[in-house]
Amino acid sequence: MPWSPDHYLRYGDERSRPFFDLVARIDADAPREIVDLGCGPGNLTRTLAERWPQAQVLGIDSSPEMVAAAEAARSEGGRNDASRSETSTARRLSFACADLRSWAAEPGEVDVLLSNATLQWVPEHRELLPALAGKVRPSGWLAVQVPGNHGAPSHALCRELAAEEPFVRFTAGVDYRPTADPADYFADLQGLGLTVDAWETTYLHVLHGQDAVFDWVSATGARPYLEAVPDELRDDFVAAYKRRLAVAYPERDGVVLLPFRRVFVVAHRSM
Known part of the structure; x- marks a missing residue:
């Protein structure tokens, strides 16, 4: 199941709120190099170039579909910027398809390294934090946001269903590991000598439609299970999952309320 930029952006406003809350705590004056790990369709990456008008901004994502959507949006933005100076937003944006685990930036190369709602896809992401922090220059910033709602019904019901017959024989290999709490990430990064700010927020998203929560989670957290279930069983899995979510x-x-917990950490490397 390839990533669908259109499906992901269906709740673009709700998904962007944590991004802007994260970026608001980055106290960088004039960064030169910014990297967005897990940039998705690039709509939020562009706002980084708009906030810091002297920076070169690179968005990285492992999904070719997402990177293609980001490049298309950048090209469209470039046409809108055509009458502006050489420092136009589109000229300072670039995108690349890569796995963040093997991302090849040199140590101490980045002024702001940001990852919004991406590291949760990497089971060993806490073990990656020293390497990611090492990419940040002195006086630079590392900013991370991950979902913290693994215990919520939206996710727990999916795991419970996947553990039942006839699905379990196909989903048993899905590698699920919850993200950590703010205090855990605080300790991880403080131990690397960074000054750390960590917190959590639970957003109450107001959705519309009978299957709104399924529509939300099927674009993100439920994807590994939906991918694991074979085509001939997927409709049964989806129908059962929707029934449980509706309860x-x-x-x-006409309104469905979705509480959604997010975990944030912003770390600063001193001179």
């Missing part, structure tokens, strides 16, 4: 997240007057 956990009832629709009232």
Whole structure:
């Protein structure tokens, strides 16, 4: 199942709120090199170039579909910027398809290294933090946001269903590991000599439609299980999952409320 930029962006406003809350805590004056690990369709990466108008901004994602969407949006933005100076936003944006685990930036090369709602896909992401922090220059910033809602019904119900017959024989190999708490990431990065700010926020997203929560989670957290279930069983899995979600997240007057916990950490490397 390839990533769908259109599906992901269906709740673009809700998904962007944690990004802007994360970026607001980065106190960088005039960074030169910014990297967005897990840039997705690039719509939020562009805002980094707009906030810091002297920076070169690189977005990296492992999905060819996402990178293609980001490049298309950059080209469209470039046409809109055509009458502006050489420092136009589109000229300072670039995108690349790569696995963040093997991303080849040199140590101490980046002023702001950001990863928004991406590291949760890497089971060993806490073990990667020293390498990621090592990419940051003196006086630079590392900023990370990961979902912290692994215990919520939206995710727990999916795991429970996947553990039942006839699905378990196909989903048993799905590598699921919850993200850590703010205090854990604080300790990880403070131990590397960085000054750390860590916190959590639970957003109450107001969704619309009977299957709104499924629509949300099928674009992200439920994807590994939906991918693992074979085509001939996927409709049964989806139908059962939707029924359980409808009980956990009832629709009232056309509105479905989805509490969504996020974990944030912003770390600064001193001179």
